Amino acid sequence: MTEPSPIPAAPPRYAYNFCAGPATLPRPVAERIREEFLAHAADGASVIEISHKGPRFSGILDTVETLFRRLCALPRNHHLFFMHGGARMQCSAVPLNLIGRSAARTAGYVETGLFAQQACREGARYGTVSTVAGSAATAFDRIPPVRARDCPEDAAFIHLTSNNTVYGTRWSDFPQDLPAPLVADATSDILSRRIDHTRFGVVYAGFQKNLGPSGMALVTVRDDLVGHALAGTPRLLDYAVQAETRSLDNTPNTFALFVLSLILEWVRDQGGLAAVERNNEVKAALLYGELDRSSFYRPTARPEYRSVTNIVFRLADESLTGEFLALAESEGLLGLAGHRTVGGVRASVYNGMPEDGVRALAGFLREFERLRG
Known part of the structure; x- marks a missing residue:
């Protein structure tokens, strides 16, 4: 029987x-990951098994850098880094690398929600921070005006969060004529809209919204802001080290960068x-x-x-x-x-x-x- x-x-x-x-991936990207996970190339190795120093991964990194720069019109004088720890780690990396530019170690923060507040608290570990504007009094239902006169004159940078995931607000336009470089946590709207990178000294974003798997951060840094890290800055958080090693001082999440390459190709194919x-x-x-x-x-x-x-x-x-x-x-x-x-x-x-x-x-x-x- x-x-x-x-x-x-x-x-x-x-x-x-x-x-x-x-967050959800574009369906075509998810399907390509499934199709190419084992067969990304003809050498018989999965994309997560290849060396980060080898030519195959170098090709993936070249694709990512070329497409991101082209799609986002990233100026030539801005570095592009890929760093561990997501956006939360950049809450430490930004002051560690920038706050020493101010003799008094001073920085300004705009508080428009939970993650903006977290960034401010972390910045206070490395210097004196000033809340230059905020919307806590109205339950974070709006974006407050930011005026140069409210910023510390000797600030090393002014930090804002471009889109606030918890409260559902975003900056439609960004402050101008401030006394220090503007830094943006763009985790929840990176690649969702066009922004003028020339108006920012640093833009950083965790991968997990629009870029791919969680745990990594994309960081753009203007040339003149590299090389000012505080003494004792961990090597992997030093922007100068990232610039010197092309983000390869430590093994990056090669799979996350592979996924990012597919996402950037998808954005390109949508029309940019x-x-x-x-x-x-x-x-x-x-x-x-x-x-x-x-x-x-x-x-x-x-x-x-x-x-x-x-x-x-x-x-x-x-x-x-x-x-x-x-x-x-x-x-x-x-x-x-x-x-x-x-x-x-x-x-x-x-x-x-x-x-x-x-x-x-x-x-x-x-x-x-x-x-x-």
Whole structure:
């Protein structure tokens, strides 16, 4: 008697991941990773098995550097580094490398949310920091004006967070004519829109939103800001060492950089950052349009400061939040819970979120209001 053939498992349903990070990858990139993980080249070695000093990985790094510079119009006098520890490690690396430029070891910080505050606290470990502007008094619902007269005259740098994932605000334009170089934590909007890198001394971003696997950071540093590290700065956090070794003083996460190379190729194939930015604005407009349609949902950020990548809102009847999140998850809409410090709901629609996923969420918002409104 022959054994019956096993019933094949049903293919997994594709869910839409709205988590703030690690975030969803563009579907074509995920498929290329699967296809090329073992067969990226003809030498029989997986992409995670190759030497970071060998020609194959050098080719990946060349692709990353060339495409990022071209897509972002990164000036020739700005270095491009890839460093361990994500954006949180750069909260230490920035003051370690820059604050010594000020005789009094002074820096200014703009506090627009949780991660901006964390950066400020870390900066205070290495010198004197000044909060030059902030929006805590209004529950971080806006971006405050930053004026030169509010900045320390001898500041080594002024730090801001370009997009605030917890509270759903972002900078649409950036301060000018400040007395010190501008530093931006761009973790949650890197590659989602065009920015003018000539206005910044340093831009850094954790990989896990729009760049790939978590644990690494992309860092751009203007030439004149390299070589000022405080005595005792750990070697792997010294920008001069990164510049001298092309980010290869220690073995980098080769897989993360391989994924980044695929993401940059995907951005290029979409038509570049201008096209990606337009698509992100369309996705955000779909959700904000649904949220603003009635008083059932309440976006937390003031309209003129709303983030395009992190859409944060609450239900008018907050007792329904748990049911909302559970039902959304059952419908394949994942990662919608707001940050644990503020609660509510948050939809993160980074580059990898397709418009179909946003339309599915917009439809769910309307249906849940019909059921419970």
